[in-house]
Amino acid sequence: MESGMNEFKENLIKTLKEIAYPLVAIFISVIAGGILVYAVGKDPIVAYTAMIKGSLGDWNKFGETLVTVTSLILTGLSIAFAFKCNLFNIGVEGQFIMGAIAAVWAGWAFTGLPAVVHLTLTLLSGAFAGGLWASIIGLLKAKVGSHEVINGIMMNYIAMYTSNYLVRTLLNVPGKAYSVDIADTAKLWRFSQAFEQFKHSRLHIGIILSLIAALAAYYILNKTVRGYEIRAVGINPHAAEYGGISVRKNIILSMIVSGLFAGLAGGIMTTGVQYRVNNLFGFTGYGLDGIAVSLVGNNHPIGVILSAFLFGVLQKGGPLMQIQGIPKEVVGIIQGIIILFVAANFVKVVTENIKLNRELKKQTVKEEVE
Amino acid sequence: MFKKGLVLVLALAMIMAMFTGCAKPAQAPVEEAPETPAEESKPELSFGMITDIGGLGDKSFNDSAWEGLQKAGKELGVEPVILQSTKQEDYEANIGNMAQSVDLSIAVGYLMEQAMKAGAEQYPDMKFGIIDTVVNAPNVMSVTFKEHEGSFLVGVIAGLTTKSNVVAFVGGMEGPLIEKFEVGFRAGVASVNPNAKVLVNYTGAFDNPDKGKEIAISQFKQKADVIYHASGACGIGVIQAADENDFWAIGVDQDQSSVSKNNKVLCSMIKRVDVGTYTIVKSYADNDFGGGKAIELGLKEEGVGYGDGGNNVPAEIRAVADKAKELVVNGTIIVPQTREELEAFKPVEIK
């Protein structure tokens, strides 16, 4: 009993410490951002008030923030999962795009199905398209050995042009630069249908799906043999191979799972938020956001949820800041600084170095006395 | 001990910085106190504009829209608000954000059509405007342009200017809007110079000047001597290539003659987005808001046309262009908007 308590206490302190470092880092970044805002002659307090008001000010704003958080969680998970196998899936952007366009196709092409069936089918199509797109990268890596970063970047561009081509031809609304709409049976349930508070927001059930996905990722990675194998390959492929684990198989598999998450993110964007796909002028940015989310969340599913929330607040706070006359770039700069500080464990390293120096000094003093 | 002290000092300095940071602007309203009465007499009107992800600084479409808003703002003594979108799925949220802050929100860009539909429904008491597409809602005023008519005129000018009988078009991302530019231009060329060939390239981007430049050089090497672009910032590269080579560039949206250092912009197809935004604000300020109305500005309404800031179009060609304009305005020439219509288009002799 006693030892159990102690263990609990120790764990708690350890966790608190883990959380404290990033919090301090975020605090420093926020101050740095404030100084920047002040430097351009604006009031930092006004800026941050606008950011919080714009992202958490009322139920609707909160709902809109969660809409962004949903995509960030899933793309963050996608990156994190691949990272566990030591793969850098920079191709999340393309997998997201393919997921979104595939969901449009499934949501539009099938009609007359019961809502549950149609919705499931549509989401699965999105996830499957993402998984397929990623599997090409995984296969090429495992079979030919070509680097996932190159193929990922190339396939992002190919996905963007493929999507634009489909929007212009197969899924076209004549004379318009966007695709056909999905059927009502393929749309995710929105909170505004039941709660007056969320009337002006597009918050949908996808947020729950993304949380379930995070739990699933956690479970697969930590509680299954497959997850153990994936992590083993990630830590040391040679040792894993020696231990009888197939490196190739796990590379392909983790890329596919990673792609499924990214594709699901795209599918949810279609079924929950957009209901169609626009002609893309450039990348949606979710791929790069996902990298930041995953890294700040320390590639851990729970960490991904927290950091997705942080980035959601930053991004959704931006518009109101702009309306208050704060340059839109300030948000980007604060994001960059946060990533630099948090993910780089800057605070931890500096405090530890200070501690180390102090101890060294103590030791030398002691030695001198002796 | 010293280290600890240092950390403390640093922390203090930071907090100080934060407080001074807040303190100073907080004093600002006190200094501006005499101006507050002016604020009271301000008309109870506010308006703002939401851009698509392209944003301000494109020296064409968005900048032009913003000019119209600023002009209206100056006349009415109101500071217009701007909100630049960073993601496509934010359009709807941004329209909502704007509607909560100002009375009249204008969305600039055809991609915001569906978002505007949703926004207008959600905020039935607020007023909206949209440029480049039509939204049927009682509280939305839509303004579109006949880009094909303006492009037709510069096509006529290009067809008469070319010596090599090869002209070219550089588009951005392919889509129905840019297609109007391409098709109108080709129809204009065909009307005055049936033997001329038109090279068509799409950059696949709106933000890659270097690619625009490479494509323009390639077209020039394939003998094109007049190149029209409708490719956003890629066009900066097209004009840069004209500066360095022996061909004319034709600008788009605004008079782009100032972009060229060596006066190599033959003329520009001008789309008066500023007139569009100005008209919406003005009609609202005059209590004459055309909710549910869709205005289409063409050559007749002076909503499109061509500008020649560099004085490069000779008088005889200008005369033909004026004649062509007349024929379009009086309906003799119906300028095609799509490739199918272009196939069916029978050039009318312009005399």
Next chain:
Amino acid sequence: MEGVGMFTILGIIVTASIRSATPLIFASLGGNFSERSGVFNIGLEGIMTVGAFSAVFFSFKTGSPWAGLLGAMIVGGLFGLLLAFMSIYIKANQVIVGTAINILAASLTTFLLVEIWGRPGQTDNVEYFKAVGPFNIFTYLAFVMVFISYYVLYKTPFGLRVRAVGEHPRAADTLGVNVYAIRYICVIISGILAGIGGASLSIGSMSLFKEGMVAGRGFIALAALIFGKWNPIGAALACLFFGFAVALETVGNNLPVPNEFLNALPYIMTMFAVSGFVGRAVGPAAGGIPYEKGEK
């Protein structure tokens, strides 16, 4: 394309390939130095962006493109130093730092653009390096740099140390090589080269800075680096190959294929080439791993 001779088309393709490859060559050479010493530089895109911006800024302030070039090198080098400091001293995850640099660079340049020129989007026209023949000075410089880089990395004691540090830092350390110093130098060189790459866009090809003008070239340079198997000459050839695909796109007008296919062609070709001909890409063994002196 009737009326235009075969030779003309060929000429267009060759010159356009080389011009399009120029900024990529600088950046991938930069990546080469950094990664050879064991530090991933995914921030090439961001460093190119700040390089392009600084080049225009200094040319604008002084009226001399040479000052612009120098400015791009210095600022690029400073960002290299930031990456070096974070990944060597702080021992941060190098991918994270690179990502942060990319985000920071994009926001910082657009922010400063508004502060300095008073409007968003793009800067004024500034003095730039005009083309001499079909190319500007950057293209010639790029090819010179390829051979210098090759020579430095493979024929000098310094190059040997760099490669040793990237493969077996512990062994190198035991032999008295200062691992940290080598890495600092290489990452700073990497920043300087990427900065020049950015400058070649803003004051070579163009004469202004436009936000987003780097348009993914940093990542493509990264691909070229791997495609070229972490060898300067290989990387340069990979850049030329990519430039070739872009050139094909520019002459592909009026062909009966969708424009989107033409736009995607450079990326498709690169994938085929990488997977079909290059095969297994294995980077420096110690790449991405921070070096700890006392580590066992």
